Amino acid sequence: MLDVGRHPNIELMAYSEVDKVEGEAGAFKVTVRRKARYVDEDRCTGCGACAEKCPTVVSDAFNEGLGQRRAVYSWFAQGIPSTHTIDADHCRQLNGKKCGICKKVCQADAIDFEQQDRFIDIDAGAIIVASGYDVFDASRIPEYQYRQIPNVITAIEFERLLSASGPTSGHLHRPSDLAVEEEIKGLEKKAAKALKMLGKFEKKYEKGSEEFYLEYRDGKYEGDEDRRKWAEKYEAYLAVSGPLEEMKKEAEAFDVAKRLAFVQCVGSRDFRFYPFCSGYCCMHSIKEAIIANEHEPETTSVIFGMDIRAVGKGFEEYKIRGGNQSGISYIRGRVAEIVEGPGHNPVVVYEDTRERKVMEQAFDMVILATACAPSRDVEGLAEILGIEINRFGFFQTGTSQPLDTTRPGIFTCGCAHGPMDIPESVAQASGAAARAAQILTDSRMRKAS
Amino acid sequence: MNRDIVVIGGGIAGIQSSLDLAEMGFKVYLVEKLPSIGGKMAQLDKTFPTNDCAI
């Protein structure tokens, strides 16, 4: 990523989209919409002072909504460019409210609320479309109850939980536990506020609130407006402190998730959604199970899949190593259903094809290996580029030139071309680069420029 | 004939294409819709089978 940022031959246009393509191979005219960041890319140093002071808290999409960011943000800490961006949907200033704090704290004077989308025309000889894929929305599968059962999460969400730079600093806290802890924090704030208020009354009347309240209940202070308020505040405090204590007791028993289930083919190899195999998910699950076991050696994982497709260099060996050393067992079959058991434990219902029995097993957390879906804007992009998509929703390519799209001069690679793992993406990316160079190199001249 | 190249998408594939072409001496415009490049791979903790850092 860094190399891209500082390569003199690469002009990086982040936060931008292709708007229009005209012309033909060797002479395309590409119009790029540079979306308004409301931050001057040339001035912003990425120091983050603005995000530190921004009062608006927003769910963090990079962390799959498991964490929070501010309305002015960097996509992720090591992002290239490190330029911050103002989220126009949430920024107070851009929504007509008084704020502008980021502008005040920015020492580089980079905040620009007046910035507009800009359109830039580029003359290009070739185009490579490497627009990737989208993660399948697992909530479309009713029987897995994703978003209904808190401890059923997706593989990419699990990735963020495992990450040392993620929302839990790499500890496998269960989403249900995180929610309770979040609630405890909220209630503690409320309780502290209430106690402060009670303290004022206690000081004024030189009496503990509990003692006062018993007397009040006996009707001792009838008609005393100020004391009635005190009693009200005390009641409000009790309404908070009771549940708070209970929750705290509950939270004491919280532990990191140690019994994991991975469910394969979530949205893949499924005629209701995508008939194809997403290719990388089996290995992704195995990797996540191995890393989880590295974090916490007591962790055991069960991977449920129709086939375990370890079809890459070193993959089968890695799968076996996972089974031998990382507490992974593999069960053949498609999971029928996930239900919620006691203690927010998801229960996986499946048929054990080897034992020929319908089984139920409870886990601390279930991870759904979601399909590699064609990106949501693939049709729009195909239309802009004037290229075709195949029956699976990825860019159509030829057989004799596997990286050529249906329009000469436009090439594709990676998961925009079809589901594939990283080394295949990288190899194809170099291949697409070669095709572009091939058509743009005058064969009589060796040098490209 | 114009020799510049537009690469759409700043994930691992787009990055690799851009770097290769830039090293060959072509001018590359890398267009990414999100605020930073890196794509899905930037969201990964580690990668198999070597378990080293993602990107």
Next chain:
Amino acid sequence: MRIGVFICDCGSNIAGHLDCAAVTEYGSNLPGVVYAKENLYTCSEAGIVEIQKGIKDHNLNRVVVASCSPRTHQPLFQSSCAAAGLNPYLFEMVNIRDQCSWVHMQERDRATEKAKDLVRMGVSKAAFLEPQDDIEASLIPRVLVIGAGVAGLSAAETMADMGLEVVLVEKEAEPGGLLNDLYRLSPYGENSSERIGEIIKAVSSKPNVTLYTGSRVEDIGGYIWDVDITVRQGGGETVKEKVGCVVVATGAVPLTPEGLYGYNGRDVITQMELEERLLKGEVEAKGIVMIQCAGARSPEREYCSRICCQTAVKNARLLREQSPETRVHILYRDMQMYGTENEQMLWDARGEGVRFDVFLPDRPPEVGEGKVRFYQPLTGERVEIPCELTVLSTPLVPREDSASLSQLLRVPVDQNGFFLEAHAKLRPLDFATDGIFVCGSARYPANVEEARSQGLGVSSRIATILFKEKLVTSAIVAEIDPATCVGCMGCMEMCPYGAIDYLPEEGVCRVNRILCKGCGCCASTCPSQSAMLKGFKPNQLLAQIRAV
């Protein structure tokens, strides 16, 4: 000595957690320092101007920047120094952010003291820095491709169009590799020989491709970017060629499963043999059982060969297409039909009536006279399938001569004997050694589309080097003093890049500075301190350490 020290606030990233003004003041009083300046952002345009102005106004001959990580910013600062007329190797960087302010956020005073220590260390080392010149090497725009299968041919075709000269060496009498012996290709059922014929035709028409068939690469000498190769041709005569880069595209061969499942080449055959019979129209059997993972995913050969499942399904469908009454039964462990078209082919085969059954590796099928028996876990019963032909899907295995080729090229193979790339994820087509690349089944089993994409990919990797006028690399490389080297060759074993040679006549080791990446492994190994890494010599490092 005229050292300039630039302390960066990094906004509040550094200045928020330690006293940058105090560190600057401290730096200005260190020995040799004639100028010290604090900047809000040293990497901003204003910060860079400060450095360049400092070099000119104060006649600085060393620059130390104390800021963030050299990984991200050293190239910028170095080139800025060079633009102001200071040799870029007289620049030293100190990391007071990642290694100081960020790790000691709650301890302002102690963080400030640590930053002073770090700056003192950097300044001490800077005094010993020496000017260096980048290393330049000329490049030969000519490439050796070993193997004229689909991967090698695709690489040759693309590179030829890119204006590079290609020397393509094929040991068989005809180019084409395995595709010459295949019938039709998955998933679309194209004719294999027609497909490869097109590619061969395209390559043959390129004036800048020299094809040697029936030939082998016998010797490789010189060093990378300037390789002397000797090709021995079928007739015995040898040809010498000079190339800049090398591509390994030697492919792989299907395993002959001697002793497995009663293999006999008659009614128990391999998929490859089935392809040959299909090609000749010689398949008459009406009951056929295919057994997957024959000789693969076993203790002696752990890996999955990736493409055998798609081959089996493709052939099963072709058999039924040719004669619809043929019964084909595929016994498998996991159907490895990754991706869109492969999985679709599996759905289609099922719909068309090809039978699929799982077998357990601990209870493999038994091939008998006119039948195959297997344990069906789904029913818990032993099932017998009558058949006239049993087809074993055997894995692709490395070619016998890949070990000797790996020695000739000094590139590694993995535990299975396939060529080992530089990085399994991020550099699948490169070797760790510069200038040598790999594609197709020599790396790991690949189907036609994959092998072709990889062949194209390799062309790109090579063009990134050979499109340049000359090669310019960092001067931070190792050198071995021949006066003190005892020729123990300890450094050679440590070098991950094969950059060290032993010169038997002189009895010493020598670093090829073009190949050297400056990792320092040799310097840390050398028992006589003959191997030293420029920019990290003992006097420079000791000055830094003693300043702690």
